[in-house]
Amino acid sequence: MERWWYSLFSANEVSMGQGSFVFESEVESFLDGMIEYYPNFFKDDEFSYLKEKLNWRKDLITIFGKTNPIPRLHCWYGDQGINYEYSNIHLPRNDWSSELIKIKDEIEEKVSTRFNGMLANYYRDGSDYVSWHSDDEKSLGPNPTIACASFGGPRVFSLKNRKSGELIKINLQGRSLLIMHPPTQREWLHQIPKSKVFEDERISLTFRFVHQ
Numbered sequence: 220m221e222r223w224w225y226s227l228f229s230a231n232e233v234s235m236g237q238g239s240f241v242f243e244s245e246v247e248s249f250l251d252g253m254i255e256y257y258p259n260f261f262k263d264d265e266f267s268y269l270k271e272k273l274n275w276r277k278d279l280i281t282i283f284g285k286t287n288p289i290p291r292l293h294c295w296y297g298d299q300g301i302n303y304e305y306s307n308i309h310l311p312r313n314d315w316s317s318e319l320i321k322i323k324d325e326i327e328e329k330v331s332t333r334f335n336g337m338l339a340n341y342y343r344d345g346s347d348y349v350s351w352h353s354d355d356e357k358s359l360g361p362n363p364t365i366a367c368a369s370f371g372g373p374r375v376f377s378l379k380n381r382k383s384g385e386l387i388k389i390n391l392q393g394r395s396l397l398i399m400h401p402p403t404q405r406e407w408l409h410q411i412p413k414s415k416v417f418e419d420e421r422i423s424l425t426f427r428f429v430h431q
């Protein structure tokens with residue numbers, strides 16, 4: 220299966236490669252992030268199922284005293300008792316469907332990690348986006364692994380180093396899987412930027428482990 224990896228270093232250096240990557244301990248101590256990308260991870264594009272069946276919400280977000288709709292739709296799926304909140308938005312929990320469990324199982328097998336929740340995002344066109352952030356909510360613990368499955372049209376995903384400002388862009392295509400390993404969330408921000416050109420609809424499923 221086609222696989223890309225990106226070793227991220229704070230000293231303005233990113234190495235990137237295709238195929239397998241073996242951690243070398245001397246290198247590891249300088250690493251400030253690690254990303255894996257599988258462009259063709261899923262056999263089927265589940266976009267239509269996800270668009271129709273997930274319990275999409277249009278929430279409002281208040282930033283610096285101004286309230287606006289979030290620039291995308293979203294929803295939360297998780298194990299019983301596993302709730303999620305970000306940017307002061309409390310997301311009601313939905314139960315996993317068998318289709319979602321199948322996607323989650325495939326990812327857990329690849330990442331060798333268990334996830335108990337998933338934040339789904341639906342970008343209706345190029346004007347929907349998610350701004351710079353890291354997935355660093357306290358409930359995710361200090362070293363989260365985040366796995367992001369993409370369906371539908373491609374969108375650019377950018378990463379920015381908190382200290383050096385270094386930028387990396389990856390075009391996330393439908394049926395792909397992106398894994399952000401620790402300590403990526405601590406040292407890097409990420410976003411799906413707004414796009415002025417026409418963009419097909421896209422859905423991302425971001426799997427997390429929430430500590431209770």
Ligand SMILES: O=C(O)CCC(=O)C(=O)O
Binds near residue numbers: 354367423
């Ligand atoms: O849509 C994506 O690929 C990224 C979404 C994201 O960063 C998030 O849900 O935290």
Ligand SMILES: [Fe+2]
Binds near residue numbers: 352
């Ligand atoms: Fe994120």
